[in-house]
Amino acid sequence: MKLIHVVGARPNFMKAAPVWNAIIRMTDFDQMLVHTGQHYDNLMSDIFFKELQIPVPDYNLNIGSDTHARQTAAIMIKFEELIIDLKPNLVLVYGDVNSTVAAAMVCSKLLIPFAHVEAGLRSFDRRMPEEINRIITDQLATILFTPSEDGNINLLKEGVPKSKINFVGNVMIDTLVELLPGAHKPILFNNIKLYVLVTLHRPSNVDEPDSLRSIIQNLNEISNSIPVLFPVHPRTKNMITINNLDFEKNDNLHLIDPLGYLDFLGLMKNSTAVITDSGGIQEETTYLGIPCITVRENTERPITITLGTNQLIGKEYHKIPELIKNIINGKKIKRTVPPLWDGKASERIAEVLITYSKDQH
């Protein structure tokens, strides 16, 4: 069987890596890696391939940044040419980025079966581009792999046949489980014991100057009581510059470039709390038992709230200092690891694909 994995943006890489490696271990499938080039900076892309032990992509479509329509369309045009040539038996797409939905639409129209890893997640907020990407990808997919049971429920409600849905667990946690022992705080921060780790990149937070200004004010405020480490996403960096915003000059505020996987994981596992608007980080903090304050109005990963360490504050950024104070004062936070977040999701995916391949003959 000939498989093609499609990745494009940073959160795809840690999802594809364990699946790629499980397929090598468990099957004799022929596999290839296609990078759309949606993310292209070394720190947003190349570094992950080295750290996650996946090969350099066989093909890079070099699409880069653009508006949603132009970026998605450009990926579709180049990806269509490529797979007409390569004739895979199955394509694997990951997560909810523009590269995911672009590849999904191309496969469907060419009648090439494809599997969606991380299917069924819903924020029920169609203002989020990722929600559109999820709904379309799941409607079109041949095989759907869900990370949590809420995913199965959402898919069934949307009319996806039960026979297509496989609850396998969370592949991002596979990568975390495997690489956690080797993840250490960057030496630069060795002397900082307690700290808050921050990541922000959602348009709803960083593209609106008033929101971004308010977030910065609140980060300034908490940095008076605890160090703040903030690896800044390129989108956020651009918006800070364009809007002439700035942080206080304060030794407790550390604005740094985006980090590789191992450095970031090292910082996350030792942190006092995390403030984020990322999807994956809500899951990783739940697994690690680190309190997570999510600056979003909703989440497509509700299990991180019901079982995990996550809480949503929407745009009520003024709540951040009080919440951080409670965490520093040791207010206990419950933690349960959700079912099948056990490091073996990729093996379950490989098993399903082995059965699928046998059924094709």
Ligand code: UD1
């Ligand atoms: C994308 C995903 C988002 C994911 C995030 C992780 C979509 C719709 N969004 O958002 O779901 O959480 O990736 O990072 O697919 N840029 C660079 N270098 C890069 C990549 C981007 O400088 O390597 C800058 C460009 O100015 C670009 C901006 O970041 O315009 C946004 O990049 P883009 O891929 O459009 O979206 P993200 O915000 O990264």
